Amino acid sequence: MRQILILLFFFYPIGGIAQQTDVVDFLEIRANLTVIPFQKSIEGGIHLKFRTLKDVDSVYLDAVNxxxxxxxxxxxxxxxxTSNDKFWIIGKFKKNQEYKTSFSYQAYPQQTLYFTDDQIWTQGQGKYTSHWLPSIDDMNDKIEFDLNIAVQGRENEIISNGTLANMQFAGDMKAAEYQMNHPMSSYLAALVIGDFRKKEITSASGIPIELYYKPEDSLKAEPTYRYTKEIFDFLETEIGIPYPWQNYKQVPVRDFLYAGMENTTATIFSEAFVVDSIGFNDRNYVNVNAHELAHHWFGNLVTETSGSHHWLQEGFATYYAHLAEKELFGDDYFYWMLYQxxxxxxxxxDAGKGESLLNPEASSLTFYEKGAWALHILxxxxxxxxxxxxxxxxxxKYKYRNVSTEDFLAEVRASTAIDISQWEADWLNQSAFKAMQAFNSLSKSDFMDRYFQVSSLRxxxxxxxxDALRNAIESNNDFIGQEAVYQLSGEDRFVTHFLYEKALDSDNLYIRQAVAVSMDGVSERLKEKYEGLLHDKSYLTIETALYNLWSSFPDDRERYLNDTERIIGFQDKNVRQLWLALAIITEGYRTNEKTDFVKELRNYTGSDYSFEIRQKAFNYINDLGLxxxxxxxxxxxxxxxxxxxxRNASRKMLSGKMKDSDIRETIEAKLDQFSEKEKQFLNSKLKTE
Ligand SMILES: [Zn+2]
Structure with a gap:
């Protein structure tokens, strides 16, 4: 009976009407979910409320496998x-009536719900929530989700969309019940489970904000989330519409797929942004923090009807993040980001690959940055x-609904007497980038003007x-000073010596960093000043300086290594891993500890560590043949x-190794010990190599 039904649906999908949103409006999905880590599965009960817009005898929820x-x-x-990718709800449904139903399901998601280390998290956008929660892949049906999530382990925090209304414990099980007050597209539904602590703050408007971090990262919580309240308050004021959701939460997770994801009230972001106050100077969370928050208006409150209007989400979030950074770091920084x-x-x-903002296949660069530029020019x-x-x-006008570019343009036209048709042609429709217009806009900034004067000397x-370069370095401006230092690279050291000296004497971290990353080789005359870089408040500077000093002065290697032994660096342990590699290959250096150094480096390739740490470790292991x-x-x-x-970087490296017949034989001999997924991949490799 089931098979016949499926066939029937295949030929007559809901009476031949393509868009389910014309037929039914799903109002509420309440789900009682249990996540089962050891079998990487999820099971639960779904309570569904929907309103039919036509007489119909079936509607569906997307539900993969x-x-x-x-x-x-x-x-x-x-x-x-049940069919492959849907739950069909079948009945005699009458036009304009509300219906409820309730059923239970089980799933072993192959994507979208991820189990990493001791964390569990989801990524809906681009991966489809319907892999772990029966829902609607079409962004045009907005649903109020209330998720009640249970998992084993009382130490776990359970984080999801909306307000935590209730928490229950039974034996070793913990359950957290979340409630949303407003509807949203299904791709924004999310959960995170893991051992986290949180810092609670409140926005000026009274919105509770929860900032999560791992217990061992308590000292990094402040630098990681620095300026969060300022960003929140700024965006509410700048946008002019109060934050439209109950609360806001942010959670960093291991091995995340992107920088961040704006799940409504529960942003998930990459652990790589968890930094101490030194790491903050190099790569901080501020931009992503502002970007994901801005999506809570642009994307979550008003959502694109289709990919052709994707810039309404990414272009806007990028633009408002730039504005927030302008507020925090000043005009120069803002114009610098736009210039980049x-x-x-x-x-x-110029390469002929320019894309229209309305091209649904456009690249991220177009959706994000050209979108931001379009708004800046507008x-x-x-x-x-x-x-x-x-x-x-x-x-x-469009809150909790879906929007097209035309909807936005209509509001712009209504707000001004100025004709925007040329702007539409230039910035929305044209595929080439209006570079002249952009650079004209940039040169309105005194700072950019001064920068262009220096960069024109290249x-x-x-x-x-x-003289010009000396003035630039002495200006103490991050970007102008760096530009001057870059221009010294490869030039006669006799002439550039005193300029490098000046740059190294600067108290500007970024001008000094420019010396570290661009000067080739360290001369004896600059040695002492250059050694000061090993103590700069930048892990990028320290990593580069350590390597350059180690290369340039073999007699001092031991001193440099002893001096930097305790520095870990970013989340990927950049300084520590370089240190291990150098310690391993430095002849005569702590000979009796070498085995431990090798062991530590090899350990970092294991699944106990994040992919960023592992990738770096694999590279060093590969370079050193370990x-x-x-x-x-x-x-x-x-x-x-x-x-x-x-995955791709690892595959490439493995392919290289499998040319080695010893390694090939080792792999063949123990093929059975690998998981199904691994075996499948290895078999395909063994055949082709
Ligand atoms: Zn975004």
Whole structure:
């Protein structure tokens, strides 16, 4: 009977109407879920409320590879049938009536719900929530989700969308019941489970904000979340519409797929942004923090109807994140960020690969940065007041609904007498980037003007620009000073010596960093000043300086290593891993500890560590030829990792190793010990190599 039904649906999908949103509006999904880590599965009961817009005898929820385990006795007049990727709800449904049903399901998600180390988390956008929760993949049906999530282990924090309404304990099980007050698209539903602590703050408007971190990262919580309240308060004021959800939570997780994801009220972001106050200077969470929060208006409150309007989410979030950074770090920083993206967009465009903002297949660079540029230029054209008023009426009019570019444009036109049709043609429709217009806009900034004066000297001989470069370094401006230092690279050291000296004497961290990353080789005359870089408040500077000093002065290697032994660096342990590699290859250095150093480096390739740490460790192991059986096993396991960047890098490395017949034989001999996924991959490799 089931098969026949499925066939029927295949030929007559809901009476031949393609868009389910024309037929039914799903109002509420209440789910009681139990996550079972040891079998990487999820099971639960779904309570569903929907309103039919037409007479219809079936509606569906997207549900990939899910099994229905039971149907609630109260709803026997309604049937629920399972197909590959849907639950079909079958009954005699009348137009404009509300219906409820309830059933249970089980799933072993192959994507979207991830189990990493002792954390469990989801990524809905691009991966489809319907792999772990029966829901609607179409962004155009907004649903109020209330998730009640249970897991073994009382120490676990359970984080999801909305307000934590209730918490229950039974034996070793813990359950957290979350409630949303407003509907949203299914891709924004999320859960995170793990051992976290939290810091609680409140926005100026009274919104509770929870900032999660791992217990061992308590000292990193402040630098990681620095400026969160300022960003929140700024965006509420700037956008002019109060934050439209009950609360806000942010959680860093291991091995995340992107920088961050704006799940409504529960942003998940990459653990790589968890930094101490030194790491903050190099790579902080501020931009991503502001970007994901901005999505809570642009994306979550008003959601694109289709990929053609994706810039309404990414372009807006990028633009408002730039504005937040302008508020925190000043105008120079703002224009610098715009300039960086203009350079990238111009390069893409000059190569004939420019993309229209309305092209649903456009790259991230276009959606994010060209989108931000379009808004920046629009605001210059119509002025602050009209721009802000358009934004307010756009959000007010379409809140908790879906939007197209035309909806936004209509509000802009209503807010100004200025004709925006040329802007539409140039910035929305045209695929080439309007570089001239962008650079004209940038040169309104005094800072950019001064920067362009210095950068225009690039091709000239160093002897003719000494004064200009010295002034640039002495300006103490991060970007102008760095530009001057970069221009010294490869030039006659006799001429550049005193300029490098000046840069190293600077108290500007970024000008000093420019010396570390761009000067080739350290001369005896600069040695002492250069050694000061090993104590700078930048892990990037320390890593680079350690390597350069170690290379340039073999007699002092022991001193440099002893001096930096306790520095770990970023989340990927960049300084520590370089230190281990150098300690291993430095002749005569702590000979009796070498085995421990090798062991530590090999350990970092294992699944106890994040993919960022592992990737770095694999690279060093590869460079130093330190493979052993365990590292090879770890590499094989990494070749089927859920993070595609890491997976691809590992596969490439493994392919290289499998040319070695010894390693090939070792792998063949123990093929049976690997998991199904790993075996499949290895078999395909063994055949092709
Ligand atoms: Zn985004």
């Amino acid at each position: 899910m099994e229905k385990t039971s149907l609630d006795i109260d709803y026997q007049s309604v049937k629920v049938e 993206s203009a350079e990238q967009l111009k390069e893409l465009s 605001r210059e054209l119509i002025g602050d007041d009209a721009f802000k008023s358009a934004i307010r009426s756009y959000l007010e 091709s000239g001989p160093v002897s003719q620009k000494i 493979y052993d059986d365990v590292v090879i096993d770890n590499l094989i396991q990494a070749s089927v990792h859920h993070n595609w960047r890491f």
